[in-house]
Amino acid sequence: MTIYMDCNATTPLEPAVGAVVRRYLEEEYGNAGSRTHEFGARAKSAVATARNQVAAAVSAEPTEVVFTSGATESNNLAILGLADALKERGLTHVISTALEHKAVLEPIDRLEAEGFRVDWLTPGLDGRIHADQVLQRVSAETGLVSVMHVNNETGVVNPIEAIAEGLRGQQAFLHVDAAQGFGKAPGLTSARIDLISISGHKVYGPKGVGALVARRRGLQRPPLRPLMVGGGQERGLRPGTLPVHLIAGLGEASRLAVAHREERRVRCEEIKHLFLSGIASVPHTVHGDTEHSVATTVNVSFHGADAEAALVCLKGIVAISNGAACTSSAYQYSHVLKAMGVPEKRMRESLRWSWSHLTPDPPMQAIVAALRPLLRG
Template identity: 55%
Template structure:
C-alpha cells in the first residue's frame, strides 16, 4: 500500500466531516438565502454555526468570516480588494516576501501592473524572513504587508507574532496567508493585529472548494475591501453567490475538530517526523530550512546524487510525495522558494517535500532507501 505523504497539498476529509457534508447534501438541502421556509432557515443556521466555528479557531467575530472557494480566492480578495483604497489615499506600496505561494505572488504581480510598488523580502538560508527586514521595508506610503504564516514547500514558520507586535500603531493593513497553519498553529493566528487572513478547508481535513477570508475590524473599522465579483450581495457584498452549505458546514466542523484536537495531532506528527528522518538517515539527506522553525508534519530535503523525479518514480507503491507546490502547476518548475533561500541548483532539482498527518501509517523506509541506492 502506498503511504500518502503529501498532506500540504491536500488532506483527506475526516469521516465525521464527510457525514456532516452528506447530511446537508441529502437531508438538509435548503438554500441559506431562502428565508421564507424551514429548509432555508435551517441552512442559514448551519452556515452561521460554521462561521462561528471558523471564527473561534482564530479568535475572530462571526461576522468577520467571509466564505470563499478557498485560500486562493481569499488572497485575491484581500490584496486586489485593497487596491481601490490604495488609489484613493495614494498609498501604493506593498511589502511581501519572495517565498509566498503563487496565490499571493500572482495577485501582487497584477498590482504591480496596476502601478503599485511591490517589494519582496528574501528569507535567507533559514527559509524564514526576518521581522527586521519586513519592518525596514515599510514606508509612509505602504498600504499593506502580506506574509504567509508558514511556507507550503518547506514548512518553515514565519515570524507572524513578532511582525504583529512590531506593527502595533501602524495603520497599514496586515494580510496573512494561513492556509498551512490554520487549525495547526493556533496562537499566532489569534493576534488581532492580523487584519486579513486566508484559509482553505481542504488543508485541515475539510472539503475542497471552500475556504474563508477573515477580515477583522480594527478600531471599529472593517478593512476597506472592494468586491472582485458582483451579483447577489452575499457575504457582506464581498463574495456574491449561493453559499455551498454542505461545504461550509463541513468546513465549520473541520475547524472545530482541528482546534479541539490540535495538541494531540501535533504530538503525533512530531513522532512521525522522527521516524521519517531516522528512516532516511542512511541516504544522508540535506534538509532545507531551519528545523527549529519547521511545522511538525513537513520536511523538505534533497537526497545527494539523485533527481527528485527519479526518486518519486522509484518510490511508487511505497510513498507518495511531492517536489513542489501541487497548487501551482501540473508541470514541474524549479522552486522559487528554495531559489530565494539560496539553495544550490542541483539541490533544488533534487528537492522533495514530505508532509504527513496525525493519522499517517508507517512507511517502509528500508525499502525506500534501497530503491534510491539502486538509482546511483
Template identity: 50%
Template sequence: MTYLDAAATTRVDPRVAEVVLHWMTEDFGNAGSRTHGYGSRAKRAVQQARQYLAGTFDADPDELIFTSGATESNNIALLGLASRGEQSGRRHIITSAIEHKAVIEPLQHLQSRGFEVDFIEPGLSGRVSVDAVMGRLRPDTLLVSLMHVNNETGVVQPVVELAERLGETQTFFHVDAAQGYGKLPQDLTAPIDLISVSGHKIGAPKGVGMLIARDRGFDELPLQPIMFGGGQERGLRPGTLAVPLIMGLAEAAKIFQKDHAQWSRSAAELRTRILDALAKTRFHIHGDQDHVVPHILNLSFDGVDAEALIVRLKEHVAVATGSACTSASYTPSHVLTAMGLPEELASNGLRLSWFPSQAADLDADELADMIVQMQPDPA
C-alpha cells in the same frame, strides 16, 4: 501506497463526509431562502458554523467571510485593498519571494496597475525576519503580505510579532494561513487584519475556505469587492453559500481542534522516524528546523534527481517536489531558489508531508533503502 502529500490536500475525514452528505441530501435548503424551514435551518446552521470558526481566530462572526478557499481569499484581500491604495497614494506593498503563487500572481497584477512590490528573499533559513520587513516600511506602504507556514519547507514565519509591530502603523497585514490553520492555532489569534484559509488542508472538502477581515477599532477594513451579484458575505463574496461545504469545514475544524495535541505528537513522532531511517542516506534538509511545523519536510538527496526518485517511489509513497500548483513543471522551486540554494538543490527538493492517521503504515526503512539504491557511491 502511503500518502505523504498532505500539504497538497488531505483526505476528507469520514465524520466530515457524513455531515456534508446530510446537508446535501436532507437539509439541502438555500441559506438565502426565508419562506420555509429548509432555508431557515440552513441559515441557522451557517450562522452557528460562522460563530464557531470565527472563535478559532478570536474574531467576531461578522469578520468571517466564506470563500472557495485560500486562493480566492487571497485575491479578495489583496485586490480588494487596491482602491484604498490608489485613492490614498499608498501603492507600496511588502511580501516575500517564497509566497504561494496565489499571492504572488495577484501582486504581480497590482504591479501592472502601478503598485510597487518588494519581494524579500529570506536566505537559507527560509524565514523572513521581522527586521527585514520593518526596515522596508514606508509612509506609503499599504500592505504587508506574509504566509504563516511555507507550503514547501514547513518553515513558520514570524506573523505574531509582525502583527504586533504593524498594528502600531497604518499598514495592513495579510497572512496566507493555508498551511498553518489548525496546526498553530494561537498564532492566528494575533491582531492580523486579513487571514486566508483553505479547508482541505485539515480534512474538510476541497472548494471551501475563509477570509478573516478584522476591523481595526471602529474603522471598517476598506475592502472593495472583486465580484458582484447578490450581496452575500458583506458584499465581498456574492453567490449562494455552499452550505454542505461550510458545515464540513466547521466539523473538520472541530475535530482538528479536539485532536490537535495528539495530532502534533504523532506528526512529530513520524518526523523522527523518517529522519532516523534516512540517516543511512546522504541528504540535506531545507529551512530553519527550529521554526518548522512537525508534518512537512523538504529534502534533497546527494546524486539523486527528484523527478526520477518520485517515479521510483510512485508505487510505494505519494510525494511531491513542491506546491501542487507548480509541481507539474520541472523548473527549480521558486521557494528554494529565493532561499539562495544552488540550482542542483533547488531543482531536486522533495517534499514529504503527512497527516499521521493517513501515513501510519509508512515503512520508513524501505523508503530509505530505495533512496540509498539510487545514490552513487560517495567519491
C-alpha cells in the same frame, strides 16, 4: 499499499467532517438565503455555526468571516480587493516575500503593474522571513504587508505575531496566507492581523471552500471591494448561493482542529521523528529551519537522486511531491528554494514529504532501499 505523504497538496477528509458534509448535501439541502421555510432556516443556522467555528480558531468575531472557495480566492479578495482604497489613500507601497504561494505572488504582480511599489523580501537558507526584515521596510506609504504563515514547500513558520506587534500604530494592512497553518500552528490570533486566508482542504475539510477573515480595527472593516458582483451574500463581498454542505464541513474541520490540535501535533511529530531517523543513514540535506517548522512537513534533497527519478523509484511505496501542486504538473525548480539560495543541484533533487495525524507510519526501510541505488555520498 501506497502511503499518502502529500498532505500539503491536500489532506484526507476527517471522517466526522465527511458525515457533516453528507448531511447538508443529501438531507438538509436548503438554501441559506431562503427565508420562508424551515429548510432555509436550518441551512442558515448551519452557516452561522460554521462562521462561529472558523472565527473561534483564530480568536475573531463571526461577523469577520467571509466564506470563499478557498485560500486562492481569499488571497485575491484580500489583495486586489484593497487596491482601490489604498490608491485613494496614497498607500501604494507593498511589502511581501519571494516565498509566497502563486495565489499571492500573482495578485501582487498585478498591483505592481498598476503602479504600486513592491518590496520583495528574501530569506536565507533557513527559509524564514524575520520580523525586522519586514518592519525596517515599512514607511508612511505602506498600504499592505503580506507574509505567509507556514510555507507550503518547506513547512517553515514565519514570525507572524512579531510582525503584527511591530505594525501596531501603522496604517498598513497585514494579510497572512494561512492555508498551511490554520488549525495546525499557533500565531494567528493577534488582533493586528487584518486579513487571514484559509482553505478547507488543507485542514482535513472538503475542497472548494475556504474563508477570508477580515478583522475590524475598532469599528472599521478593511475597505475591501468585491471582485465579483451579482448578489448580496457575504456582506456583498462574495456573491452566489452559499454551498452550505461545504461551509458546514469547514466549520466542523475548524472545530476539530482546535479541539485536537495537541494530540494531532504529537502524532505528526512522531512521524517526523520516524522519517528523519529513517533517512539518517543516507546522504541528504533538509531545507529550511527545522527549529521553526511545522510537524507535518520536510523538504529534503537526497544527494545524487534526481527528484523525477526518485519519484519513479518510490511509486507504489509512497505518494509524494517534488513541489507545490499548483506548479508540479509542469516541473520547474521551486521558486521557494531558489529564493532561499539553495544550489541548483539540490533543487533538482528536492522532494516534499508531508503527512497528517491520519497517516500510518511510513515504511522507511522500503523508502531508503528504493532510493539507495540513486544515491551518492
